[in-house]
Amino acid sequence: MWVLVVRDLHVHFVLENMTVKAVDGVSFHVSEGEALALIGESGSGKSVLGMTILRLLPENVRVNGKILFNGSNLLDLSEEGLREIRGKEIAWVPQNPATSLNPVMKVGIQVAEPMEIHLRIDRKSAVQRVANLLKFFDINPPEKRVNEYPHQYSGGMKQRALVAMGTSTKPKLIIADEPTKGIDMTKKVSIVELFRKIKKNELSLLLITHDLPFAEKLADRIAVMYCGQIVEVCNVKKFFKSPLHPYSKALLNSLPSRGLKPIKGNPPSMVNPPKGCKFHPRCEYMSGRCLEEPQMFEIDGNLVRCWLYD
Ligand code: SF4
Numbered sequence: 001m002w003v004l005v006v007r008d009l010h011v012h013f014v015l016e017n018m019t020v021k022a023v024d025g026v027s028f029h030v031s032e033g034e035a036l037a038l039i040g041e042s043g044s045g046k047s048v049l050g051m052t053i054l055r056l057l058p059e060n061v062r063v064n065g066k067i068l069f070n071g072s073n074l075l076d077l078s079e080e081g082l083r084e085i086r087g088k089e090i091a092w093v094p095q096n097p098a099t100s101l102n103p104v105m106k107v108g109i110q111v112a113e114p115m116e117i118h119l120r121i122d123r124k125s126a127v128q129r130v131a132n133l134l135k136f137f138d139i140n141p142p143e144k145r146v147n148e149y150p151h152q153y154s155g156g157m158k159q160r161a162l163v164a165m166g167t168s169t170k171p172k173l174i175i176a177d178e179p180t181k182g183i184d185m186t187k188k189v190s191i192v193e194l195f196r197k198i199k200k201n202e203l204s205l206l207l208i209t210h211d212l213p214f215a216e217k218l219a220d221r222i223a224v225m226y227c228g229q230i231v232e233v234c235n236v237k238k239f240f241k242s243p244l245h246p247y248s249k250a251l252l253n254s255l256p257s258r259g260l261k262p263i264k265g266n267p268p269s270m271v272n273p274p275k276g277c278k279f280h281p282r283c284e285y286m287s288g289r290c291l292e293e294p295q296m297f298e299i300d301g302n303l304v305r306c307w308l309y310d
Helices: 046-053 079-085 107-118 123-136 155-167 185-200 212-218 236-241 246-253
Strands: 002-014 019-031 035-039 061-069 090-093 173-177 204-209 221-226 229-235 297-299 302-304
Touching: 002 046, 002 204, 019 046, 019 204, 019 229, 035 046, 035 212, 046 061, 046 173, 046 204, 090 155, 107 123, 107 155, 123 155, 155 173, 155 185, 185 204, 185 212, 204 212, 212 236, 221 236, 221 246, 229 236, 229 246
Parallel strands: 035 204, 035 221, 090 173, 173 204
Antiparallel strands: 002 019, 002 061, 221 229, 229 302, 297 302
16 A cells, blocks of 8 residues: 655746756655665755655745645645644654754653644653653663753764654654765664664655665665656665666666766756756767657566666
8 A cells, every 4th residue: 555655746946047947757656664765866856855745845946746645635735734744644854863953952852742742642751752762762771861962962863863753653654864874884784773673663664865775775665866857666676686777777886885986977957957868968878769758667567767668
């Protein structure tokens, strides 16, 4: 069963002299208990896409399409209706734990807040539940940690506290934006363990990340974004063994473990993207046909936006 369905989503930032097409006709779904990793280079539109789902974007943004959750289009909900879902049914784990916690509030009170608001639990009981959550996420000793301030937590502990906050209301879906950004290798192992624990609880995950090894360890499927579009959606094993799209192949070849071969050229402009296939100026397989926009082709249950598969 699908928890989240995104259909033909367009997100454009309208500025004085230009329009930035950050998301350009994106469709995908996340199933119950599934982890979908949205990957791509910085600036490919993946974080904007995540923020659009919870309407966390500024007002100069123009959004079209459908974001279906629990049978409702989130784009049609009133601010009040959305508040019922945001933090309760869908949790957002932001990318910078250092700045996402209020420095002058005890962590226990901050983590308890969604339970007070959405589950109507009094503060004392909510903080008691927080201690259990901190213990679950290896923040020890929990009874002491609930009464500490963010500066008394390490970076990894802040990240885990934010995840504890996100899971506190038992949401159906967690969207995590670059959960390993700025985290060193040793701490990454604990972040992987953290998300594995969440997965065991059968929550659905949308992981927005440029960290391919992290995605490989956690995701069931990979969706690849390039210049505001999804160019491939693939089963994780198949993706890391033999990806379909030339951009996916180039991304994997740029990993240190696979030879550190940089992708030639630069990511295209989102104001004036290339005509046809947006990857064509960088693609070694480019032919005349690639000046037409490719459709999505289905290959053995996986999807790829490339004329090579016609
Ligand atoms: Fe390369 Fe053409 Fe496929 Fe685009 S459509 S990825 S340019 S082969």
